[in-house]
Amino acid sequence: MASKPKPKMSGFRAQAINGKTETINTDNTVQTVQPVKDKPFDVIEKTPVQKPKVKRDTFTFPENEHQAIESITKKLARKGRILNKSEIMRLGLLALKQLDDKDLAELSDSLDRVKQGRR
Numbered sequence: 001m002a003s004k005p006k007p008k009m010s011g012f013r014a015q016a017i018n019g020k021t022e023t024i025n026t027d028n029t030v031q032t033v034q035p036v037k038d039k040p041f042d043v044i045e046k047t048p049v050q051k052p053k054v055k056r057d058t059f060t061f062p063e064n065e066h067q068a069i070e071s072i073t074k075k076l077a078r079k080g081r082i083l084n085k086s087e088i089m090r091l092g093l094l095a096l097k098q099l100d101d102k103d104l105a106e107l108s109d110s111l112d113r114v115k116q117g118r119r
Helices: 063-078 085-097 101-109
Strands: 015-019 020-024 030-033
Touching: 063 085
Parallel strands: none
Antiparallel strands: 015 020, 020 030
């Protein structure tokens, strides 16, 4: 079987000698280059960004509080921030986290209890 001819390198030739690479340029000058011992680009390990896991849940709201969520959504939309109901609830949690224990307890006393389940 005849082997395929090796492709010719354009303008220079590289040869590895004792861990060094010698490049012969077209003007017959020799340039010795020490190889880089770092990992090649395709082997570099990428650390994946871990997104927090999400959990689906359902909530029961009085109708007036559900309308309040919709009005907050519309207010933010007028300011150029489009959020869904889930993001509005998460925004409320961020605000509640910033309260100290005393203020949070006082605020929870003002909340009307709602019977759980669908109505």
